[in-house]
Amino acid sequence: xxxxxxxxxxxxxxxxxxxxxxxxxxxxxxxxxxxxxxxxxxxxxxxxxxxxxxxxxxxxxxxxxxxxxxxxxxxxxxxxxxxxxxxxxxxxxxxxxxxxxxxxxxxxxxxxxxxxxxxxxxxxxxxxxxxxxxxxxxxxxxxxxxxxxxxxxxxxxxxxxxxxxxxxxxxxxxxxxxxxxxxxxxxxxxxxxxxxxxxxxxxxxxxxxxxxxxxxxxxxxxxxxxxxxxxxxxxxxxxxxxxxxxxxxxxxxxxxxxxxx
Amino acid sequence: xxxxxxxxxxxxxxxxxxxxxxxxxxxxxxxxxxxxxxxxxxxxxxxxxxxxxxxxxxxxxxxxxxxxxxxxxxxxxxxxxxxxxxxxxxxxxxxxxxxxxxxxxxxxxxxxxxx
Numbered sequence: 001x002x003x004x005x006x007x008x009x010x011x012x013x014x015x016x017x018x019x020x021x022x023x024x025x026x027x028x029x030x031x032x033x034x035x036x037x038x039x040x041x042x043x044x045x046x047x048x049x050x051x052x053x054x055x056x057x058x059x060x061x062x063x064x065x066x067x068x069x070x071x072x073x074x075x076x077x078x079x080x081x082x083x084x085x086x087x088x089x090x091x092x093x094x095x096x097x098x099x100x101x102x103x104x105x106x107x108x109x110x111x112x113x114x115x116x117x118x119x120x121x122x123x124x125x126x127x128x129x130x131x132x133x134x135x136x137x138x139x140x141x142x143x144x145x146x147x148x149x150x151x152x153x154x155x156x157x158x159x160x161x162x163x164x165x166x167x168x169x170x171x172x173x174x175x176x177x178x179x180x181x182x183x184x185x186x187x188x189x190x191x192x193x194x195x196x197x198x199x200x201x202x203x204x205x206x207x208x209x210x211x212x213x214x215x216x217x218x219x220x221x222x223x224x225x226x227x228x229x230x231x232x233x234x235x236x237x238x239x240x241x242x243x244x245x246x247x248x249x250x251x252x253x254x255x256x257x258x259x260x261x
Numbered sequence: 262x263x264x265x266x267x268x269x270x271x272x273x274x275x276x277x278x279x280x281x282x283x284x285x286x287x288x289x290x291x292x293x294x295x296x297x298x299x300x301x302x303x304x305x306x307x308x309x310x311x312x313x314x315x316x317x318x319x320x321x322x323x324x325x326x327x328x329x330x331x332x333x334x335x336x337x338x339x340x341x342x343x344x345x346x347x348x349x350x351x352x353x354x355x356x357x358x359x360x361x362x363x364x365x366x367x368x369x370x371x372x373x374x375x376x
Binding site: 021025 | 267268269271274279280282283286287294297298299309310312313317321323324326330331333334337338340341342344348349352353356357360
């Protein structure tokens, strides 16, 4: 096949098949790096949940299951419209392709809109990561707030509460050690770390949704210009792969963050 | 024109399959929300993860064409998933090793009891 018959074929590829397969391989390699990127955050999640399950049980009550579930349905449906858009581009159905890409973009807007509502509620209730964590009374779900400040009993100077020296690595000891920081009643300590993990994971995912929306908008412009045909639909296919990966990550984030039991 | 053309490369997934996958995904989403109300003891997390893995497999196989693709692409993605699991498993094993001996709220570098 000559290159003049196929204007989209780059000079360094022999055939459209070779070009398509090479591009697709590159796309899957990129998706693998994305999985590894999120893998680090999933690892932080796993370690923190393994050591402090009580924080996850407590803090997940602040996440709205209905909003999270709605967002899951929106992303799944937009995944269908994207997969259908790839099919439409393969079959040369230009009007259907434009309609389906618009629907997918709409799904992205819907997802980010709900995300905005969720983040705004967290912000207003002071449920923020790190040093910004300052839950207001009305933000506490189960009446853990408005707890009177109990004065700590004064520790006699004669019995210092210095823990026994640690024979193991720093901060560890073989025998049962006295608890220095007992949990305050109601709210376990260090809840802010849950919100650190929550905002990092959903935030990075949200950035990926925004990037995907940008790419879909680019596809929309090109499909209106009539750039795609059954001979050349590679960009639609590859952006589709990216959009499905974003969906894939949310499939794991939703039960792990919202449905803790 | 519409529907009659055939692509030079790639595989056209039938609409029946696409909608079937979406229906299954939505049902499984409902199931995962519904079962989160039940207590399976220590299997809670594994039930949720199992459902998520099943949903992810459907998306990978049909929406992302892996079922029809060259197997090399599947090898890449399965390998990356395997390495993420290895990474998390290794980190968890290390954490479990130290956790029972940890003194809560005590870090030697930080002065917790200035006297």
